[in-house]
Amino acid sequence: MTRTSTSQRSTSTIRVPEKIPVSLTVNGVETQLTVAPWTSLLDTLRDHLGLTGTKKGCDHGQCGACTVLVDGRRINSCLTLAVMKDGAKVITIEGLATDGTLHALQQAFIDHDAFQCGYCTPGQICSAAGLIAEGKAKSVDEIRELMSGNICRCGAYPNIVRAIQQAMGQP
Amino acid sequence: MIDFGYMRANDVADAVRQIAADPTAKFIAGGTNLIDLMRQDVERPARLIDISRLPLRSVEETASGGLRIGALVPNSDLAYHPLVAHRYPMLASAILAGASAQLRNMASTGGNLLQRTRCPYFYDVATPCNKRQPGSGCSAIAGLNRMHAILGTSDACIATHPSDMCVALAALDATVHVTGQAGARAIAFSDFHRLPDNTPQRDTNLEANEIVTAVELPGRGFAANYTYLKIRDRLSYAFALVSVAAALELDGDTIKEVRLALGGVAHKPWRDPSAEAALRGQNIGESAFTRAADVVLRDAKGFGHNTFKIDLARRAIVRALTQAAAGTPQSQSNKKIA
Numbered sequence: 001m002t003r004t005s006t007s008q009r010s011t012s013t014i015r016v017p018e019k020i021p022v023s024l025t026v027n028g029v030e031t032q033l034t035v036a037p038w039t040s041l042l043d044t045l046r047d048h049l050g051l052t053g054t055k056k057g058c059d060h061g062q063c064g065a066c067t068v069l070v071d072g073r074r075i076n077s078c079l080t081l082a083v084m085k086d087g088a089k090v091i092t093i094e095g096l097a098t099d100g101t102l103h104a105l106q107q108a109f110i111d112h113d114a115f116q117c118g119y120c121t122p123g124q125i126c127s128a129a130g131l132i133a134e135g136k137a138k139s140v141d142e143i144r145e146l147m148s149g150n151i152c153r154c155g156a157y158p159n160i161v162r163a164i165q166q167a168m169g170q171p
Numbered sequence: 172m173i174d175f176g177y178m179r180a181n182d183v184a185d186a187v188r189q190i191a192a193d194p195t196a197k198f199i200a201g202g203t204n205l206i207d208l209m210r211q212d213v214e215r216p217a218r219l220i221d222i223s224r225l226p227l228r229s230v231e232e233t234a235s236g237g238l239r240i241g242a243l244v245p246n247s248d249l250a251y252h253p254l255v256a257h258r259y260p261m262l263a264s265a266i267l268a269g270a271s272a273q274l275r276n277m278a279s280t281g282g283n284l285l286q287r288t289r290c291p292y293f294y295d296v297a298t299p300c301n302k303r304q305p306g307s308g309c310s311a312i313a314g315l316n317r318m319h320a321i322l323g324t325s326d327a328c329i330a331t332h333p334s335d336m337c338v339a340l341a342a343l344d345a346t347v348h349v350t351g352q353a354g355a356r357a358i359a360f361s362d363f364h365r366l367p368d369n370t371p372q373r374d375t376n377l378e379a380n381e382i383v384t385a386v387e388l389p390g391r392g393f394a395a396n397y398t399y400l401k402i403r404d405r406l407s408y409a410f411a412l413v414s415v416a417a418a419l420e421l422d423g424d425t426i427k428e429v430r431l432a433l434g435g436v437a438h439k440p441w442r443d444p445s446a447e448a449a450l451r452g453q454n455i456g457e458s459a460f461t462r463a464a465d466v467v468l469r470d471a472k473g474f475g476h477n478t479f480k481i482d483l484a485r486r487a488i489v490r491a492l493t494q495a496a497a498g499t500p501q502s503q504s505n506k507k508i509a
Binding site for chain 2 (some may be wrong): 018020037038040059060061064067073074075076078080081083127130131134137139141142145146147148149150153171
């Protein structure tokens with residue numbers, strides 16, 4: 001391949017991306033955006049809407065740090081294209097507290113010291129909110145299994161499980 | 172990620188029309204595997220055709236007593252569907268053994284069938300891989316191949332199919348319904364995925380312009396005597412080293428009917444009719460189960476790091492058949508192996 005100057009290359013080989021309008025209701029606020037097709041929901045939340053509570057860990061769906069609730073279900077926002085979620089309702093960690101009162105899971109994570117560095121915590125809490133809504137986890141084993149998509153490199157797992165039990169109303 | 176265009180399909184016919192008109196396009200549904208592959212530059216579609224809004228989300232009973240599962244039914248919805256949990260618990264168990272709760276909420280039934288191998292050389296575009304770039308060679312055969320296949324391999328590829336759900340679908344004799352330009356057709360599950368031979372770039376017998384519309388289960392669900400036993404490097408959220416779907420129909424201690432399928436060991440869910448034939452009419456017990464395992468593994472071949480899988484598979488088959496015979500299926504939350 002012959003060398004080309006930056007300006008030549010930009011006109012000859014780089015296509016101008018076709019941006020697409022998307023409507024999202026994020027934490028109760030309806031938002032109109034225009035995004036390139038490859039923009040993940042995670043990048044949309046963080047870079048377009050300034051909601052940096054949702055974290056980018058692996059960007060491959062392996063760590064769960066990016067977990068948010070879309071139409072009430074927990075998903076990995078890093079593996080979700082924003083253009084595919086036009087019209088969806090998204091809840092992030094910023095949307096869980098109501099009227100200045102922490103969500104029961106947020107309070108439980110504080111009560112049980114369920115984190116160390118805190119980077120995985122927004123994903124853990126959103127995932128736990130999805131878990132409780134699903135209603136499939138009753139035992140500690142089931143909580144652990146159904147939270148296995150959220151990795152905590154600090155190893156706060158025992159306290160995370162206890163916090164979730166508290167939020168579920170288990171003694 | 173590369174620059175690509177995005178279109179939505181209005182209905183199945185429109186999806187087929189769009190994919191037929193553009194060989195550089197790909198369908199996207201759940202996206203859990205495709206988006207990752209695009210980020211790694213392994214898949215480079217010029218256009219994505221979004222099929223996620225097509226009306227393929229129902230689970231319906233068929234006239235013959237089976238179940239027809241729409242291709243877009245999310246994995247989690249399928250696992251927890253009352254008819255699946257009640258009549259096909261081996262399928263529910265296999266689904267819940269795979270991925271994470273978040274991924275199961277996103278991943279579709281059809282997409283689960285079409286996910287690509289997790290062979291690290293397939294993912295690493297700096298290394299040769301016949302599946303990714305035909306003719307470039309296989310890095311796994313003499314490389315780090317702990318996760319790789321021991322059955323049905325070829326000189327071109329030793330990758331495994333990563334799905335848990337598909338292992339149960341293979342055991343249950345499912346049928347895959349597809350629609351293409353030439354119309355609709357049904358593919359027996361055992362004919363859907365391919366062995367690598369010298370064309371490992373083709374995972375399945377789906378044609379380029381075809382879309383999966385449904386997966387159909389026959390009436391026989393083996394709800395009384397089944398298990399899905401998955402052995403992996405950590406207790407959850409890891410791909411199988413070896414997995415076994417085992418299902419029995421018993422008359423006292425005599426095996427009337429049996430299904431045995433393995434995951435993590437081949438380029439497709441591995442079913443062996445001769446092993447099942449060797450079990451039919453036999454009494455349940457370790458000796459019959461061990462003989463069946465020996466039949467399944469008679470041509471097994473290791474590649475160094477994965478040679479342990481041959482013994483692991485033998486023991487997993489015996490253990491799974493024992494669990495199925497006892498009516499004590501493996502729990503997917505309490506991981507102690509019963």
